[in-house]
Amino acid sequence: MISNAIARRYAKALVQLGAEEGAVDRFGVELGQFTALLDGNADLASVLKSPAYRIEAKREILRDVLAKLNLSGTVSNFLQVLLDRGRIGFTPQIAHSYAVFADELSGIVRPVLTSAFPLDDAQVEGMKSALAKATGKRVELSAQVDSALIGGVVTKIGDKVFDGSVRTQLNRIQDILQKG
Template sequence: MIPGSLARRYARALLQLADTPIQREIFGRDIASFVRVAATHELGKPSLMDVLDSGAYLVAERRAILQKVLERMSLDATVAKFLLFVFERGRIAGVPQIAGQYAEMSDALSGRVHAKLTSARPLPADAVNKIKAALERATGKTILIESAVDPELIGGVVTQVGSVVYDGSLKTQLGNIRNSLRG
């Protein structure tokens, strides 16, 4: 793990290496793919990330393992060089954080925003699409929706876009009524 500010600096550096929006998407896909592979655990065995970050193995051995993995994954050459650079700096354990920061920055440059839509029951696709369209009109950005179910909401939906929460749940409305009756 590395501090968030350092992860942002590494992510920004990789982002600046992308010459086009398509290349930016490829970099994001490749670094996320590496994180998925490197973080996978088998029962009783360390993950690739654990091995690469371990002091129990010689640096040359760990570098050779990383190079083999990068070759087999056929990642973009720039991403592969970037991951080797991060390894050489002793920051390989921070790649998941770097990948997360990269995804956020790339989304911001592409005009995409993540939204979490929580409802009491699974919503039909057309309802989700209507909510998505309304959020896109309100924000002027492309919305990437993640749906979740929380039966405690009773009814309605709660949508979080960035740090803004739109709470139209029955649970909240009942709570507001209760508070107004008390006061």
């Protein structure tokens, strides 16, 4: 829980810097590149996170990595601050929070639509336009299939879930019948 609060704080600061510089998308890509590098290189991540290594050695390693990635000065400085404050291990959570804040700033929502059967393009576009109208934001819809729903759809937008599935309706009927 605390790590999420820390990640959100750093992510929000970087999004604000990105907005000031007109580089929100670029910063997101660069942060993603660095995060992917850490995910793919456990030794590098371990060294940068470990208190067993001197901070000067970790700074030098980070500088070399950042030079090879050719990141912007702002993102490079941001990552150096994370290293200096012992927060480099939060980079994946920061990248996730950054994407959320960047979407908010850009007026984008990324709902997940789950249906019992595959939807055709017209149905997906219809749902997309209905969600855009309801939220007043640009919609980047992700569709998936879960046959356990029996029928209907479940739409998740952030923390909100709109459940119009047959499975949920049957469960409600069952609860009513059991309660008498």
